[in-house]
Amino acid sequence: MARLSSSTTLPEGVKAPDYDRAALNHGIVHIGLGAFHRAHQAVFTQRALERTFGPWGIVAVNLRSPEPVAAMEEQNGLFSVIVRGEGDDTAEVIGATVGCLCAAQDRSGVLDLLSSEETRIVTLTVSEKAYGLDPVTGGLDVAHPAVAADLANPHDPVGVLGFLVEGLALRRAGGLLPYTVLCCDNLPTNGHIVQRLVLEMAERRDPGLAGWIKDNAAFPSSMVDRIVPAATEETRTRAQKLLGVEDALAIETEPFMQWVIEDRFVSGRPQWEAGGALFVDNVEPYEKMKLRLLNGSHTLIAHLGLLHGLEYVRDVMAVPNLRDMVVRHMKAVLPTLDPVPGIDLDDYTQQLIARFANPAIAHRNAQIASDSSQKLPQRIFAPASEILATGDDAAEFALVVAAWIAAVMRQRDCSDPRRDEIMHAAAAVDAADPSASFFLIDGLFPDMLAQSRTWRGRVNAELRQWQS
Incomplete structure (x- = not known):
């Protein structure tokens, strides 16, 4: 069959470039x-x-x-x-x-x-x-x-x-x-x-x-x-x-x-x-909204999918208790956001939920989960640190970290530029403190998270549920 080219006559209903x-x-x-x-x-x-x-x-x-x-x-x-x-x-x-x-x-x-x-x-x-x-x-x-x-x-x-x-x-x-x-x-x-x-x-x-x-x-x-x-x-x-x-x-x-x-x-x-x-004049409120609400939720969804054998984002969103986890995560993110001109954040989150659940879009969880060491700091660690600083427990963010660690251990591999360090941490897991080796990865976690025994305890509690 012929390939698309400048000489192709397109069927009615297919939009072509409207310029020379x-x-x-x-x-x-x-x-x-x-x-x-x-x-x-x-x-x-x-x-x-x-x-x-x-x-x-x-x-x-x-x-x-x-x-x-x-x-x-x-x-x-x-x-x-x-x-x-x-x-x-x-x-x-x-x-x-x-x-x-x-x-x-x-x-x-x-x-x-x-x-x-x-x-x-x-x-x-x-x-x-x-x-x-x-x-x-x-x-x-x-x-x-x-x-x-x-x-x-x-x-x-x-x-x-x-x-x-x-x-x-x-x-x-x-x-x-x-x-x-x-x-x-x-x-x-x-x-x-x-x-x-x-x-x-x-x-x-x-x-x-x-x-x-x-x-x-x-x-x-x-x-x-x-x-x-x-x-x-x-x-x-x-x-x-x-x-x-x-x-x-x-x-x-x-x-x-x-x-x-x-x-x-x-x-x-x-x-x-x-x-x-x-x-x-200032993009930061918009990018913070997107990184933490959309991309952060995507990171959670992707690792939930890997843990449950679900291939696509839409598959995770079709499971009620997993969808509820995503919704709770979004609600936990909202207090960390600045006002975003022209955006109603409640409407934006509802729109995201519908987008994630779109049955026509086959977005692979494995694709989203790749390079997590490059994504977690801005999507998860930054808002978690801000929440902890207010005296809240940042439990929903501990859940994401636990899901990532559990998925790495379940898959026995990861696609990540820091793969060797991550897999070394997975091989060094101590049952008494299963997240400790991951928190020792150089420069990955901010000090506030790495030094908070209480928050790390929440990560461990969630992690043990995935391991059981």
Whole structure:
């Protein structure tokens, strides 16, 4: 069967890009050609182009895997997004991508892009673990493999920070303005974090470069939200039925999508408002809401699923007592949140429960449970510490930690950048204090939690229930 391409005649009801793709020039480089980017930033950019056409085409860069890049090239930068909710499935072909590169195969091509005058914004979805963030200091982890490689060979980068810094160095040398770096990963105050990491890496190679970046570049924070499961053969089959052609890059997602962005850009931006993006002075209340309510609940759901042999988020939400645990967790989170302009938090939690239970979305618990050591600090440990400081017991957060430990022990493995340390802790469990070895993982737990015997006792009590 034919593949999706620029010459494809789409069936009635399938939305196509409503702008002249042939006239579209690039202005955005996106690093991290994954499902989330395709269902989120690319869709928002399509909406912006449809409202006000401009030089905001996306060149998508994958750091390592060449397969998505090859598929994107074969399909002329086109892919479909299938929205699944209560009604019939709908499909839209997204055409905002005007080029794609695999950094591992074409490092110089990526650097040429980053140093080109046309590039005004670099957006990022590379996952929390890719940044080389030291969990203890909050700064640059010089032992991180990509960070170490890029510090040793700054002109031949392999990691996201290395590419950002070298790209900025080339722009400085060429007399160009820096690009705006817009992080779209689930890190609290993500713009501030990425700015700190970039400046620390730049400082190590050239203090003058670091000063130039600090004075001229912009690192706005943003909060992104859309549930996007990993694509499967079923996804591609569904796309084929809707499109009438094969789409190797098809993805499916929920109707909901949200993007809150600090409005601070060096050289302009697309009108992402056309897709519903909200531009604000302070993103922190929104990102705290999302990280703690949505992502924190997702972490609980994922490990409950692993413990009960349930494959998808929707399966967990279909079990009444497990759903009740999730609802209780959300209620425990609410007192830790700041007022969020324009958001009713009670309505938001009800909306989340419905989204998690969406029977059309097959979001695997194993996918969500990966890299938990990078996610627990901001999603669970931070609100737990704040609750403990008020004199409350933070019991609901102890339940999440216990579920994570129990799932690691039950699975006898985990997908995590700190896997060796976590599995060493699992092998060293003491029946009298079963969580103790996990609390000894360097820099993982904040001192307030690690030193609270009472709270650790709650973790142990919950953990013993899972072990019995």
